[in-house]
Amino acid sequence: MVRIIPMAASSIRPSLVCFSSSSPRFPVSYLSRNLSRTLHVPQSQLFGLNANKLLRRSVNCLGVAESGKAAQASTATSQDDLLTWVKNDKRRMLHVVYRVGDLDRTIKFYTECLGMKLLRKRDIPEEKYTNAFLGYGPEDSHFVIELTYNYGVDKYDVGAGFGHFGIAVDDVAKTVELVKAKGGKVSREPGPVKGGKTVIAFIEDPDGYKFELLERGPTPEPLCQVMLRVGDLDRAIKFYEKAFGMELLRTRDNPEYKYTIAMMGYGPEDKFPVLELTYNYGVTEYDKGNAYAQIAIGTDDVYKTAEAIKLFGGKITREPGPLPGISTKITACLDPDGWKSVFVDNIGFLKELE
Structure with a gap:
């Protein structure tokens, strides 16, 4: 049994600050009935509290509540619209940048x-500084590497957060032999991936960046993966789905080695480059070093892209707009x-390549 304690007039007034209106849009009977329920005051007692004045004031609060609901609905609609736009935006992973x-x-x-071409x-x-672009096809249709050399800097810290790049090759063993012949480092000999059949190997370039060689048939995107470690996999997946418009292609949990991966991208792994997010059980932060820089992604509208990034939990470090000089x-x-x-404007990027 709920006991309702009548409230004194003085205790009611502070909660009615927003009640003010000179033109009520609701019948007095409706207001008095609903106000009595809201304040836990019998309807008959309202007239001892200067009912006409109280009821007039109540109209504004009702209007404010309605406005609040409308604002929430509008925000939800704008979020849905922006989410739809992100999904329909013509996005493509353009290049990965590192020093x-x-x-x-x-x-x-x-x-x-690795059989790449200097583009x-x-x-x-x-x-x-100097940049060099390398890959397996032209930049207007392929995911490529952008190397950065800063004058006089001969060494960088790769850090613990960056994982590896993925390269699809026809014959992993043959590629590994070539790497050894050229003085490269092999950190994992060719063999089936643990728990699977795909033949892989790991090598390192002269700066210590790791490359996973994956044995696959012919593919339009041999440069196929960028692996980064994250501290909260669910949070990262949600962010890349909503803010970047990527699709969650698959996940794989490996409790034996205490890690989970999620493959994110703009199309299937055998045809498009993907972002491989890795979560190591219990590790929430990583030292990122100063070697790995960023991924560049094409978009039709950098301004809307920035809105989506802000809305879905990202931080803008450069406001959208044209680059100086171009x-x-x-x-x-x-x-x-x-x-x-x-994120790079698609039309501007193609013009820059020209």
């Missing part, structure tokens, strides 16, 4: 051992684990 200590040495290793180089002497528009962000990504 190396000797540009010529790295180019030689990638072209001779282009650009030197920016006023800012004291018209290409970009925006940069951090995911909830602090991994950086840059």
Whole structure:
């Protein structure tokens, strides 16, 4: 049995600050009946509390409540609209950027051992750095590597957060022999992946970046994976689905080795590059070092992209807009684990390649 204690008039007034309206939109009987329920005061007692004044004031609170509900509905609608736009945006992983200590040495290793092609180089002497773009096909249709050499810096810390890059090859054993012949380091000999049949091997380039070699048939995207470690896998999956518009392709839990992976991307693994997120049981933070930089992704609208990133838990580190000196528009962000990504306007990117 619930006991309702009548409230004194003085105790009611503070809760009615917002009740003010000169043109009620609800009948007095409706208001008095509902107000008596809200305040736990018998309807007959309301008239001892200057009912006309009280009821007039109640109208505004009802209106405020309605406005609040409308605002919430509008926000929900805008979130849904933005989420739909993100899913329909023409997005593609363009390139992955990282720093190396000797540009010529790295180019030689990638072209001779991994079969990549040097697509282009650009030197920016006023800012004291040089870029080299390498991959298995032209930048306008393939995921490629952008190497950065900063004048005078010959060594970087790869850190513990970065995992590896994935390269699909026809024959893992043959590729490993070539890597050994060229003086490369093999950290895992060819063999089936634990718990599966796919033949893999791990090698390291001269700067200590790890590459997983995966034995696959012909694929349009041999540069097929970027693996990063995250501290909360569910949070990361939700972020990349909503803010980046990626699809969760699959997950795999390996309790024996205490880790779980999630493959995220814009299409199936055999045809598109993917982001491999790895969660190690109980590890919530990683040292990211200063070697790995970011992934660049194409978009039709950097401004809407920035809105979605903010809305779904990311941090904008460069507000959307054109780059100085050129018209290409970009925006940069951090995911909830602090991994950086840059979104590049699709039209501007193609013009820049020209």
